[in-house]
């Protein structure tokens with residue numbers, strides 16, 4: 081396991097939660113769960129947290145949502161949670177509804193990096209602090225959010241290229257490396273930054289022998305990965321490596337590769353990012369060659385930050401998560417201990 085040293089936020093266990101009152105479903109894609117006795121430091125009243133989630137597009141996202149909900153319950157916060165089904169307009173309207181409800185803190189994972197200044201200015205005017213989780217935004221006004229709790233996606237792209245070197249050596253690969261890239265959601269921070277990180281290492285160390293022959297978004301979904309990989313194999317039958325920005329697209333691509341009569345993990349070497357359980361299963365079956373971990377279990381760190389922000393304490397501008405990288409020989413041993 082290649083350990084990647086990153087900051088780990090000073091994780092202070094949040095106070096034990098009280099009982100959770102029943103969830104009240106207000107409309108499709110959103111829910112409210114009320115906190116218990118612990119006020120999260122606001123003297124009796126439970127912290128009211130509004131959270132807008134990207135959607136439910138991948139195994140990573142499901143694990144991330146579960147982590148946020150469980151940690152909010154543990155912390156005794158009142159959590160208003162909405163699923164935007166990967167639509168920015170749904171996230172913007174959810175944030176506006178949290179502003180109207182006068183929540184104490186707003187947290188969200190921005191589906192894409194641009195188009196947030198207006199609604200974040202409305203939150204600032206309402207004096208509601210905003211915490212980014214998972215993905216970042218592009219803004220000229222740094223005061224529009226307090227901190228980002230999430231991974232370094234550029235580093236993940238670099239790690240993917242570095243571990244591909246190891247995969248090629250282990251496979252005894254000779255000759256040109258013709259790479260197909262399945263990109264994440266167009267305009268999303270992980271898609272932009274993973275591609276950038278991978279290309280940086282490729283340009284620096286493999287200018288002459290690696291080439292990305294085709295690259296397209298599969299929108300982080302299994303269906304997208306399968307559909308786009310099938311098209312790749314039609315247009316570029318000599319592809320011998322797949323770099324997938326997440327496991328779900330890699331798993332979809334595996335179906336397309338097998339349908340084309342080729343062996344994933346052998347005829348086409350596969351490097352992916354996330355580290356969800358199904359990714360590890362595919363790796364243990366020899367169909368994925370290496371996985372760069374991207375940790376979705378951000379809930380406890382997020383609740384710790386929310387408590388500090390609500391109490392007016394200073395927090396780091398970027399709170400990174402600890403992540404590792406895995407090659408095929410480690411998959412079987414690691415699988416039973418995977419937490420997502």
Ligand code: GZL
Nearest residue numbers: 137138140141214270300326
């Ligand atoms: C990364 C996260 C990405 C995952 C995908 O932090 O934003 O979105 O890599 C998920 O699986 O859909």
